[in-house]
Amino acid sequence: MARRKNSNEAIESVEPTDIEMDVENEEYDSQENVNEETEINTEIESTQSSESETEPAENSEPENSDSDENSDNSGDEVEPENIENVNETEDGDNTEEANVEDYKAISRRELIAQKNKNEQERAEKNAIREDRIMKWEQIRTSRRENRIVYGNLISIETLNDTMIVGVVKFGEYRIIIPASEMFKNDLVDYSTIEDIDDKIKRENQMMSKLLGLEIPFVITQVTGKFDGEYAILASRKLALRRIETYNFKTSKHQKEALVKVGDTVDAVVLSAGFHAVMVNVKGVDTFIQQFQLTHRYVKIVKDMYSTGMTIPVVIKNITYDEKGNVEKLEVSGREAEIQGFIPKMKNITENSRCLAHITRISHRQDGRVRIHLFIDDFGVPAYAIAARVENTATAPNSGDTVLFQVLRKNEDTGYVAGKIIQTVHKQM
Structure with a gap:
């Protein structure tokens, strides 16, 4: 057992052999090859990308050459853009021509309208002139033959702070009528005049009542020309005398007035x-x-x-x-x-009652009063005889509304007789 342990230790302490070194070198070389391939691939990709970016620049050369060729043939062909520009130019010319024609048409219309306006103004001026001449001849004829003419009294004026005159419009002319020539009789009671101011005030008041009225007059004096300065005096008093003589007097040619x-x-x-x-x-x-x-x-x-x-x-x-x-x-x-009352009598029934207005009250010699009424609903007059009432609070007065009873009617005179039943409303 001890011997095996030593052998293992011997194995661990042995240095690498040449074979092991070769294996490691091969692994290292293979790793380097992989890295080199990666770098090459990267360069290839970058090269391809750069080539793809440079292709448009290279392809632009044929376009330039084509444009050069087209430029050489520009005399024969026109590019689309140039065609559009030509069309736009032609349209612009047509628009300008149309604007000129429109302006001419408008100018012609304006000239015609101005011509018509001028002709109308000339016609109006001629009409005014003709009317002025005609009125002037009427004025001269009135003065020469004592003829009556008519005109509207348009104003009352004071001349020199002492004379009141009326101004009559006759066509385009102003005709002066003094206050003393306006009425047949004296305008005011001159015996009661205090001074010149009082005279002017009273005459002015009387003359002013005629303003706006068409009055007759006779020309008494004419000076000047129809188209220049003039002065015309007239008299209403003379015209009234002529009209009165014609209507109220008899003559050898007119036996009855x-x-x-x-x-x-x-x-x-x-x-x-x-x-x-x-x-x-x-x-x-x-x-x-x-x-x-x-x-x-x-x-x-x-x-x-x-x-x-x-x-x-x-x-x-x-x-x-x-x-x-x-x-x-x-x-x-x-x-x-x-x-006008007589035909309305048929609508009145005797003994009927209706409302009536008291118009006035007159006194009779026998001490009684005659009350005059008007029946508005039937449009006929009526009267009632009553005893005089001393109490003014209860006495009938003009304007009172009363209940009236019809007693009889006279279809020949158009009057209704009756009696007052009661007062409905007192006039205040």
């Missing part, structure tokens, strides 16, 4: 106040009091009547002066309404 008592004619409202209106009836200026205007209830006259309004009236009385001119004319709007 055109307007007589009892006739129904139109009246033009000149001005309206609280309780009366001033009207012109066929050339005569006169006043109509509130109770003679209408059968209906009117609290404030100017709220119902205005300047320029035309109303029918009945001629009640005509007073002439020693020269045969109309001195006073009495007319009534109430009586002109009666003919």
Whole structure:
């Protein structure tokens, strides 16, 4: 046993032999070969990659040569890019030509429009000139033959701080009518005038009521030219005298006056106040009091009547002066309404009750009162006779609404008679 141990030790202490060295060298060489192969493969891969990167540069040479060849043949062929550029240039030229044509068309339209505008302006100027000439001839004819013309009163002015005048528009002309030539009778009561300022104030108030009204007048003086400076004076008073003479006077050619008592004619409202209106009836200026205007209830006259309004009236009385001119004319709007009431009588039933408005109250000689009413639902007037009531709180007044009982009706006069049952509403 001891001997085996020594042999093993001897074996361990023996140095490597040549065979073992050869084996180790072969293993080392094989490892180096592997490393060399790896390095070679790496170099090959890097070389291939570098060659792949350099291929486009090498391939670019044929393209350049092709381009050179194409450049030599440029006279025969055009590249696509150049074709597009040529088309774009042609399109640009066409667009410019189209723009020029559009501009010419617009210019032609503008020239035609401007020409039409100029022709229209010339036509308007010619029309104005022709109207001006025609109006000037009418003015000269009115002055020469004392003819009546009509125009609108557009303003009231003060001249030299002492004279009130009305300005009438006649076409393009301003015609001056002094206050003293506006009315047939005195405009105001000059006996009560305090001073020049009071005179101007009163005349201004009366003249202003006619503003906007179409009035007749006669030319009394003309100076200047139609297309230059001018001055024209006129008189409404003279025109009214001519109209009045024609309607109210008789002559050898006219045995009977055109307007007589009892006739129904139109009246033009000149001005309206609280309780009366001033009207012109066929050339005569006169006043109509509130109770003679209408059968209906009117609290404030100017709220119902205005300047320029035309109303029918009945001629009640005509007073002439020693020269045969109309001195006073009495007319009534109430009586002109009666003919319109008669057909409505058939709608009224006797002993029926209805609402009515008290229009006014008049006193009778026997001490009783006559109460005038208007039945609005039927559009007819009525009246009732009652005893005078001393208590003003319970007495009937104009404007009150009452319950009215119909007792009888007169289809010839258009009136309804009855009695008041009770007061429904008191007018405050």
